[in-house]
Amino acid sequence: MFETNLIAIALxxxxxxALFTLIFKNSKNLRDSxxxxxxxxxxxxxxxxxxxxxxxxxxxxxxxxxxxxxxxxFNVTPLGAIxxxxxxxxxxxxxxxxxxxxxxxxxxxxxxxxxFYALSIFGALCVAWSSNLLxxxxxxxxxxxxxxxxxxxxxxxxxxxxxxxxxxxxxGSSLLFFLPAIIWVWYSTGxxxxxxxxxxxxxxxxxxxxxxxxxxxxxxxxxxxxxxxWWLPAAMVAPTPVSALLHAVAVVKAGVFSILxxxxxxxxxxxxxxxxxxxxxxxxxxxxxxxxxxxAIQKDDLKARLAYSTVSQLSYIVxxxxxxxxxxxxxxxMHIMMHAVGKITLFFCAGAIYVGAHLTKISxxxxxxxxxxxxxxxxAIGALSIIGIPPMGGSWSKFxxxxxxxQSMLTVVIIILIISSVLNAFYLLEPVFRAFYxxxxxxIEFKVPQLVTIPIIASTGLIILLFFFYSPLLSxxxxxxx
Amino acid sequence: xxxxxxxxxxxxALQVVVPLLLAxxxxxxxxxxxxxxxxxxxxxxxxxxxxxxxxxxxxxxxxNYYMGGWLPPYGIEYVIDGASSFMIVIISFMGLIATIYxxxxxxxxxxxxxxxKVYGMWLLALGGLLGLVTTGDAFNLFVFxxxxxxxxxxxxxxxxxxxxxxxxxxxxxxLIGAVGATFYVIGVGLLYSVTGTLNIADLTIKLSELxxxxxxxxxxxxxxxxxxxKAAIYPLHIWLPAAYTFAPTAVSVLLTATxxxxxxxxxxxxxxxxxxxxxxxxxxxxxWVFLPASIIAIxxxxxxxxxxxxxxxxxxxxxxSQIGYIxxxxxxxxxxxxxxxxIHIANHSMMKAAxxxxxxxxxxxxNQRVKLNSLQGLGQSMPITSICLTIVILSLLGLxxxxxxxxxxxxxxxVFNHGNWPVLFIIVLTSFLAMGYAWKLIEQIWMKEPxxxxxxxxxxxxxxxxxxxxxxxxxVLGIYTFPVVNGALKSSEAIFWKVLS
Numbered sequence: 001m002f003e004t005n006l007i008a009i010a011l012x013x014x015x016x017x018a019l020f021t022l023i024f025k026n027s028k029n030l031r032d033s034x035x036x037x038x039x040x041x042x043x044x045x046x047x048x049x050x051x052x053x054x055x056x057x058x059x060x061x062x063x064x065x066x067x068x069x070x071x072x073x074f075n076v077t078p079l080g081a082i083x084x085x086x087x088x089x090x091x092x093x094x095x096x097x098x099x100x101x102x103x104x105x106x107x108x109x110x111x112x113x114x115x116f117y118a119l120s121i122f123g124a125l126c127v128a129w130s131s132n133l134l135x136x137x138x139x140x141x142x143x144x145x146x147x148x149x150x151x152x153x154x155x156x157x158x159x160x161x162x163x164x165x166x167x168x169x170x171x172g173s174s175l176l177f178f179l180p181a182i183i184w185v186w187y188s189t190g191x192x193x194x195x196x197x198x199x200x201x202x203x204x205x206x207x208x209x210x211x212x213x214x215x216x217x218x219x220x221x222x223x224x225x226x227x228x229x230w231w232l233p234a235a236m237v238a239p240t241p242v243s244a245l246l247h248a249v250a251v252v253k254a255g256v257f258s259i260l261x262x263x264x265x266x267x268x269x270x271x272x273x274x275x276x277x278x279x280x281x282x283x284x285x286x287x288x289x290x291x292x293x294x295x296a297i298q299k300d301d302l303k304a305r306l307a308y309s310t311v312s313q314l315s316y317i318v319x320x321x322x323x324x325x326x327x328x329x330x331x332x333x334m335h336i337m338m339h340a341v342g343k344i345t346l347f348f349c350a351g352a353i354y355v356g357a358h359l360t361k362i363s364x365x366x367x368x369x370x371x372x373x374x375x376x377x378x379x380a381i382g383a384l385s386i387i388g389i390p391p392m393g394g395s396w397s398k399f400x401x402x403x404x405x406x407q408s409m410l411t412v413v414i415i416i417l418i419i420s421s422v423l424n425a426f427y428l429l430e431p432v433f434r435a436f437y438x439x440x441x442x443x444i445e446f447k448v449p450q451l452v453t454i455p456i457i458a459s460t461g462l463i464i465l466l467f468f469f470y471s472p473l474l475s476x477x478x479x480x481x482x
Numbered sequence: 483x484x485x486x487x488x489x490x491x492x493x494x495a496l497q498v499v500v501p502l503l504l505a506x507x508x509x510x511x512x513x514x515x516x517x518x519x520x521x522x523x524x525x526x527x528x529x530x531x532x533x534x535x536x537x538x539x540x541x542x543x544x545x546n547y548y549m550g551g552w553l554p555p556y557g558i559e560y561v562i563d564g565a566s567s568f569m570i571v572i573i574s575f576m577g578l579i580a581t582i583y584x585x586x587x588x589x590x591x592x593x594x595x596x597x598x599k600v601y602g603m604w605l606l607a608l609g610g611l612l613g614l615v616t617t618g619d620a621f622n623l624f625v626f627x628x629x630x631x632x633x634x635x636x637x638x639x640x641x642x643x644x645x646x647x648x649x650x651x652x653x654x655x656x657l658i659g660a661v662g663a664t665f666y667v668i669g670v671g672l673l674y675s676v677t678g679t680l681n682i683a684d685l686t687i688k689l690s691e692l693x694x695x696x697x698x699x700x701x702x703x704x705x706x707x708x709x710x711x712k713a714a715i716y717p718l719h720i721w722l723p724a725a726y727t728f729a730p731t732a733v734s735v736l737l738t739a740t741x742x743x744x745x746x747x748x749x750x751x752x753x754x755x756x757x758x759x760x761x762x763x764x765x766x767x768x769x770w771v772f773l774p775a776s777i778i779a780i781x782x783x784x785x786x787x788x789x790x791x792x793x794x795x796x797x798x799x800x801x802x803s804q805i806g807y808i809x810x811x812x813x814x815x816x817x818x819x820x821x822x823x824x825i826h827i828a829n830h831s832m833m834k835a836a837x838x839x840x841x842x843x844x845x846x847x848x849n850q851r852v853k854l855n856s857l858q859g860l861g862q863s864m865p866i867t868s869i870c871l872t873i874v875i876l877s878l879l880g881l882x883x884x885x886x887x888x889x890x891x892x893x894x895x896x897v898f899n900h901g902n903w904p905v906l907f908i909i910v911l912t913s914f915l916a917m918g919y920a921w922k923l924i925e926q927i928w929m930k931e932p933x934x935x936x937x938x939x940x941x942x943x944x945x946x947x948x949x950x951x952x953x954x955x956x957x958v959l960g961i962y963t964f965p966v967v968n969g970a971l972k973s974s975e976a977i978f979w980k981v982l983s
Contacts, residue, residue, distance in 0.1 A: 067963060134891075138882035145881060155929050164921065171917060175910045183894050183906075 006052075007061040007074050007129060010045035010088065013038040014122040018115045025111040032103075035095035035114055042088040042125070050081040054475060060131065070192065075131035077194060077265065078479035082333055083128040083257045086340045090249050091121050093455035097348055098241035100451025104355040107239060112149055117241070119146045124250035128257065133182050133192040133266060136258060137174070140222070143254055144170045150242045151235050162234040169231040170221045178219025181212055185266060194261060198268020209267070209275040216262045217281055222255025223318055224311045226288040233307040240351030243303060248310055248343035253336055256317040260332055263321035264480055269329060273408075278322035285322060286416045288315040293423035300361050302350045305427060306343070312420060313339045313386065319413070320401050326481045328404020333477035334470070335397035338385065341466060342394050345382035345459040346428070349375050352456060356446035362431050367440025369432070372448055376435050378460040383428035385463045387421055393466030396474070490534070494547035494560040494616060497531035497570065500524060501609030502629075509602025517598040518585045524605045525581040528574035528612060532567070539567040540972065546618070555681040559618035564976030568824065568969040569615040569747045576739035576831050577608045579948045583839055584732035586944040590846045591730040592643050600640060600730075606633040607736065611744045620670045620680045623748065627666060627712065631659045634741055638729040645851070651724035658721045662711025669704030672697050686756055699763060705752055706767065712745035715772075715809055716779035719802055723786075726798035731842025734794065738801055738838060739831035746805070746827060750812055750820060754977045765815065772813035773905070779806035780912045787919040793841045793852040796919055797834065800878070803912065804830045810905065811893055817978045818896040824970035825892050829885040829959075833878050836952035840871040843945040857923060859932030864939050866946045868927050870953040875920045877956040880913050884960040888967065 017038035024031045052059050059076035066072045076084070098117065102110050123143035130136040144167065152163035186192050189203045200209070221228045235247050263272060272278055289312050296308035317339070320332025352375050353359050359368070369376050385392030388399075398417070405413040466473070489496065501524040508520040539545060539562055549558040562570075581604070588600055610630030617623050635656045641648030674680055676697045677688040692698050707718070714722040722742075726734045757764045783803025790796040808830070811823030844860070844867065845852045861868045877884035890913060897906045959966055 064962070066961075067967065072961070138887070141882045145876065149928070152925075152929050155931075160925060160929055164925075167917065167921065172914045175914045176907075179890075179894065180898075180906055180910060183891075183898050187895065187898050 006045045006049050007059065007076065010042045010049065010084070011074070011122060011125055011129075013041040013045075014091075014118045014125065017118040018122065021111060021115040021118065031111065031114060032099045035098070035118060036092065038118060039088060039091040039095045039121075042121070043085075043092055046081075046084045046088040049076050050085055050472075050476065052076075053078055053081045053479070054472065066134070069190070070134060071131060072135060073131045074126070074129040075194070076129050077261070078476045079257065079260055079264065079333055080128045080130075082336055082473065082476050083253060084125055086253060086337050087121055087124045087128065087250050090245060090340060090344050090459070093344070093348075093459050094241055094245035096451055097244070097351070097455040098239075100449040100455075101239065101241050101351050101355055104447075104449045104452065105239070107153070109153070113153060113239070116146055116149045117245075120150065120246055120250060122146075124254050127254045130194075132194060133185065133262075136261065137178060137182055140178075140220075140254060140258060141171070141174060143251060144174070144222075147242070147246055147251055150246065151238045153239055153242070154237065159237040162237045165234045166231045169228055173219055173221035173228055176219070177215045181215035181219055184212060184215070194265035196265065198264070198266055198271050200267055201271050206271075206275040209271070209277040210280070213262075213267065213272070213277040214281060217259060217284075217318065217322075220255050220258045220262075222251055223259050224252060224255065224288075224314050225284060225318060226291060226311075229288070229292065229311045232311055233304050236301075236303040236307050240303070240347060240354060243307075244344050244347035244351065247307070248347050249340045252310060252314055253340060256314050256321075256332075257336065259318050260321045260329070260336075260480075263324060264329060269324040269326075269481065272322070272324040278324060282319065282322050282410070282413065285315045285319040286413060288312065289319070289420050290416060290423075293420050293427070297423065297427045300363055302353070302360060302362050302365075302431065303347070305362065306346050306350060309346075309386065309424065309428060310343060312424075313343070316398075316401060316417075320404060323404050323408055323410065323413070325404045325407040327400050327407050329481045330474070330477040331397050331400030331402075331404050333480050334400060334473055335394075337473055338394045338397040338466065341459060341462050342382045342385035342392070345378055345456065345463060346386070348452070348456045348459060349379040349382065352448050352452045355452055356448040357444045359444070362434065365431050365435050366438035367435065368444060368446070369435035371444065371446045374453060375448065375456060376432050378456045380429065380432045381460050381463055383424075383432065386428060387424045391464060391467045393463050393470065395467065396470050492547075493531040493535055494545060494562050495549060497528050497535070497574070498609050498613040498616065500527050500531075501605040501612070505602045505605035505609065508605055509599045511598055514589065514594065514597035514601075515585075517601040518581075521581050521584070521601040521604050522578075525574065525578040525608065528570075528608060529578050532570035532574040532612070535562050536567040536571050538562075539564060544976075554618070555679045555684040558622050559681055559683070560616045561618035561683070562616055564972035565747070565751070565824070565974075566615045566976075568828075568973045569744065570612055571969070572828050572831060573608070573611050573615065573740045573744060576835055577611075577736065579951060580732055580736040580739060580835065583735060583842075583945065583948040586942055587732040587842055587846060588730060591732075592640050596640060596643075600637065603633040603636045604736070606630075607637065607741070611740050614744050615747050618682050620673070620682055620685060622680075623682075624663065624667050624670060628663055630741060630744070631663060631712065632656075634733075634737055635659065637733040637736070638725045641728045641730045641733070644730070645728050647724070648728035651721075651728045655721040655725045658711055658718075662708045662718070664708070665704045665711070666708030669701040669706075669708060672701030672704065676701070682751075682756060689756065693763065702752070702757060702763070703767075706749065706771075709745055709749045709752065712742070713749055713809075714742050714745075714802065714805055716775045716782060716802070716806065719779065719805075722802060723795055723798040726801065726838075727792065727795045731838060731845065734797075734838045735835045735842070738797075739835040742801070742805060743827045743831055746808055746812075746823070750823065750977055753812065754815075754820065768813045768815045772809050776806040776809040776813055777905070777908055779803060779809070780908070784912050784915045784919070788915070788922075790919070791854050793854065793857070793923070794838070794845075797837050797841065800916070800919065801830075801834055803916070804834070804878075807889070807893060807909070810909070811896060814896055814900045814902070816896060816900055817974045818892070818899050820977055821970045821974035822889070822892040822896040824973045825966055826889040828966050828970065829877075829889045832885065832952050832955055832959075833874050836870060836874040836949050836956065837878070839945070839949045839952070840867050840874070843867050843941070843949070846945065847939040847941070854922060854926060855933075857926035858930040860926070861928045863932050864941055866941050867949065870946065870949045871927065872924060873953040874956055875923055877960065879916055879920050882960075884956050885966065886956075886960070888960055888963050892967070892970075
């Protein structure tokens with residue numbers, strides 16, 4: 001009973017934050033601190049839940065029957081525990097950061113912003129802990145619509161256009177491919193529950209499995225597999241806290257998380273490798289990894305470059321699921337957290353540069369390093385983690401991903417991963433080098449609020465911490481496949 | 483004898499007779515408020531009786547009521563089974579909600595001296611529709627079809643107080659409706675000439691032996707075409723957009739929620755109960771008339787709605803496409819398809835009624851036709867209406883946790899069971915296209931600043947309370963799916979398995 005309540009607590013706190021934000025819209029300090037408090041509660045509950053999962057205790061919350069044979073209930077899988085930790089944990093930092101950012105920029109309609117911010121976290125947590133595929137789909141769509149006001153926040157013609165593209169691609173792909181795929185599974189197996197080892201074996205015609213998997217991969221547009229990646233760069237018109245938490249963590253990770261759930265708990269990795277379902281898809285993921293890295297190099301806009309880097313990194317995770325060996329899935333699961341921490345740091349830094357001096361282009365950063373050294377050091381550490389260099393957390397997940405590729409003898413994939421790492425290094429470290437080694441063109445004053453700097457330092461610390469204390473994450477990831 | 487006179491036992495007749503009897507009273511009272519009270523009393527009674535009947539049917543099975551004690555096939559029979567009891571609950575519930583809304587709305591939209599008469603027509607339409615779905619007699623059905631159509635035409639014509647185009651719309655509706663009714667009665671005549679009976683149950687039995695008879699085929703075709711006019715199935719929909727657009731708002735609400743839905747129900751009855759043994763013929767109609775017509779209707783309605791600037795017209799075109807989804811379910815000819823159709827009949831009436839109410843409130847408060855740009859910044863000037871509208875628009879799009887999603891899931895499952903991949907693709911594609919017109923509204927409402935000349939409107943409780951109820955139901959029934967799903971399941975069983983069992 002106690003464990004049951006934990007899920008309710010973790011889910012209710014963002015929901016209550018969303019509601020109370022609207023109620024207390026006139027007392028600014030109270031309104032702005034709600035997110036932080038809710039995040040702390042939610043994170044505490046997530047940790048408890050994850051410890052429970054590690055100790056093999058079943059963590060579930062049954063609410064009611066949506067249809068016959070289909071429950072509206074939450075059940076925490078090891079993968080869900082990882083994703084839940086990432087969302088609620090990074091929400092703490094993002095809650096502090098967004099207050100600093102929104103105040104520093106004097107953004108309008110802040111109440112709506114905070115409210116939907118919390119609502120999006122609620123959606124992401126529900127995605128993480130859904131007990132069946134239809135419920136996951138329900139909250140997947142919920143998340144899309146809950147983030148819409150955040151993307152369109154500026155209400156300019158440009159942001160409205162971008163948010164239309166955002167909705168169009170995400171909703172379109174999910175309606176055209178994801179939903180039919182779900183109905184197909186439902187029709188063939190009679191169930192949609194997530195079961196360890198998959199539900200398709202023996203009840204689904206293996207000949208059609210590649211088509212089904214393709215429907216899922218392209219239906220889950222949030223994972224930004226090419227050519228469905230357009231929405232992610234477009235969504236960068238949103239304020240940076242949104243890009244940081246949602247379009248580097250909650251939303252896109254909900255996408256790759258859903259793909260991993262489909263691979264591990266609907267197909268089952270054995271079924272994927274037996275039926276060779278992922279043969280073509282692996283190359284599409286590889287193509288995405290390389291192509292988006294190449295595009296990223298050409299982007300001068302810092303946030304756009306980070307967005308394309310995200311597209312490329314998401315495909316790492318998808319790739320791990322598609323290779324479908326034990327190591328690759330472990331690598332993918334770990335990469336969900338490692339990439340999240342690294343990328344949120346990078347976005348925090350990009351936002352700090354914007355708040356500080358309203359700079360958005362990399363070419364404008366020449367010689368600004370001495371003004372805000374902490375921000376650039378944090379940026380460098382985040383970049384190194386994403387490149388996969390020890391002692392940063394990101395090195396572990398990349399290591400396991402390569403092990404996975406080696407396990408299934410995909411030498412070309414290993415080579416692609418290495419090339420991509422080199423490209424990563426090139427385009428992610430460029431801003432830092434420019435800032436420290438180039439001469440300043442003009443004197444720019446930086447004013448970075450404290451509330452923005454603190455979360456950056458915290459998340460940078462987390463990157464290094466995750467390198468040394470990775471074992472709980474590793475054991476959770478191993479539970480996904482064993 | 484005394485037992486026979488108890489109200490409980492005569493509900494099948496009373497739920498039709500009471501509104502019909504109250505109609506002249508409402509029309510003769512000169513004070514609009516009193517007339518409205520009479521209409522409310524009628525609507526409340528209908529809701530009470532239909533819920534009582536629904537509960538009775540779900541516990542005790544089909545009720546056959548014989549008018550005046552005359553046994554069929556000579557007397558008129560009323561059949562309350564799983565399907566018709568579900569329909570009367572929808573019609574009387576939506577009727578009540580629309581009546582609540584009607585008072586304030588009609589006060590603004592119709593000249594004072596015709597307001598009382600409106601409620602007379604209103605009750606006639608309500609009684610007619612309830613009779614339409616419960617009667618078990620083919621000719622009696624025609625009578626109710628005419629009662630409901632003529633009263634609806636009158637109601638539409640009353641929109642002329644605000645916009646003279648309502649008269650043309652009503653005239654078109656009258657002419658096309660009359661042609662439809664004539665077709666229906668010709669069909670019934672042909673069937674009568676062959677079988678010598680008008681009782682639907684009796685006809686079913688007689689027709690099962692005559693499935694190759696050409697007169698029967700012709701008669702059934704006439705009947706179906708006649709009903710397709712009433713149900714506004716493409717290409718016989720032409721009366722609908724104008725009628726919905728120019729009718730007084732409350733009338734649009736009533737018509738969209740009940741009138742077309744009742745006709746669709748009767749159509750399902752004819753197709754699957756009356757023709758239950760003429761498999762080949764039904765199959766041809768479904769496959770070559772209903773399916774293509776529905777698909778065209780969906781595309782046509784959606785695309786016209788995307789390019790429409792007048793919001794009421796936009797909603798009318800959206801109705802057209804939504805009717806297409808209902809008929810796609812029917813055209814599958816399977817029990818799950820019919821179930822999906824019934825779910826969407828119930829759900830769509832709740833969504834569209836709420837949408838018309840919302841747009842109507844805006845037009846009443848701003849005293850003008852609602853164009854796309856008059857929605858600008860509505861989120862700030864009319865928050866309650868805006869929130870309700872947003873919920874219902876999301877429901878119309880089939881967003882999860884709303885009733886629209888339930889409709890979509892069941893329709894997709896039904897199509898999947900049928901194995902019709904192209905149709906499945908068309909449904910998901912068009913429900914994506916629907917975002918084109920729905921999102922326009924959301925953007926205008928929430929993402930734009932209010933017009934300079936738009937004052938802060940004071941929202942009226944009598945206008946927004948019915949809308950809140952519907953918006954609330956859109957969410958609650960989307961989560962607690964049992965009532966609608968179960969009702970639709972019972973309906974499909976009643977319609978589909980009646981003859982088999």
